[in-house]
Amino acid sequence: MEHIERLKTLRGRRSAWRQAGLRVALVPTMGHLHPGHLSLIREARARADRVVASVFVNPLQFGAGEDFSQYPRTLERDSDMLRDAGCDLLFAPSEAEVYPRGREGQTAIEVPGLCDQLCGASRPGHFRGVATVVAKLLNMVQPEVAIFGEKDFQQLLIIRRLVADLNLPVEIVGAPIVRERDGLAMSSRNSYLNAAERAIAPRLHANLVAAATRLRAGVSCEAVEHETEQALAAAGFEPDYVSVRRRSDLAKPAPAPGTPDDRALIILAAARLGRARLIDNLACDLDASLA
Missing domain, CATH: 3.30.1300.10 (Pantoate-beta-alanine ligase, C-terminal domain)
Structure with missing residues (x-):
């Protein structure tokens, strides 16, 4: 499995795959992976010739007082799990690579109506950050298909609306929730x-x-x-x-x-x-x- 941190290198790899006529799937994550994430990799593997997983803890989707600084970062472990699951490429960019103008200078994306209710009401700005980073990752990787878990159902609908409204040429697939034996959704x-x-x-x-x-x-x-x-x-x-x-x-x-x-x-x-x-x-x- 290839490990890439820079957009320029990623674009070169993506260009080679395109020239070879290969279909690419993206699985965006914030890392600290569990079997639920690996089920998304398997779904991606079934739908594409090459699978890209991203690991990026996105600061724009964390509000004041939330757990951005404490969020588990386990990149080496995640890399081993992705390799064993059959992932072809791990894209793990730095914050500066994703937001070269800084958090405040980044153009933001809003999805009216869906972003400000339910989890959006409890976490103001959260889905603005999600929509912005997902749009960026879709443009960086340029996959034919992207896989998201249905546990974050509101997020899934927001991403589908974003893709439709911006006419992005990518299929968005929702994958079923993976649960522990006692019913707890994996997270x-x-x-x-x-x-x-x-x-x-x-x-x-x-x-x-x-x-x-x-x-x-x-x-x-x-x-x-x-x-x-x-x-x-x-x-x-x-x-x-x-x-x-x-x-x-x-x-x-x-x-x-x-x-x-x-x-x-x-x-x-x-x-x-x-x-x-x-x-x-x-x-x-x-x-x-x-x-």
Whole structure:
């Protein structure tokens, strides 16, 4: 596996692949990899001739008081994992390589409507930073396809909208959430959990499963959201939000769902547990008879 830090070198490698007619897939990451990331590499491997993974802890998506300085940086370990997973090229640029004019001088990208709700409301500016760095990475690597995990479902929709609105020639693929045996969604921030918190953490997913059951039984979205927040608080979490949305666009479903979009739902949640802010989601399709 090749390890590249400079854009000029990356562009040379990408040019050679293009001349050879090879299809390229990109898997963007912030490192501290886990099996969920490696599942994205496998998905990329199945869809392309060459797989590029990026490792870059993006300062623009961290707010004041968040964990940018403490975020785990394990590049040597990540490199070994990527090599074993069949990655062809690791792009691990410095901050100066990505933002040569500095953080304040960087042109920023906004995705109206999707960026300022849910996690965007709790973390102002977060998705502006995500959209900006993803646009840059897509332009740097110029892949035919890019793979993102569905755990960050809001992020996935934002990236799809960004690509559509800017007419970028790349296919965006969402890959299923990879979970531990007890249901906890794999995340780099799970390493922040102590033993007692790790025992509680799977209840986030368990409560989403219970919420989906309630929705399919005809309980209102508002009641399900309130009940689930209460259940999470009782389990020891500090809930940020629990929200039932349409999977297609994250709009709130109509009170009496009648359209297919209003029945294809997703339950999203974010909650703090100790030092960790955990997010998760679960798809929930309502029976047409409930409309």
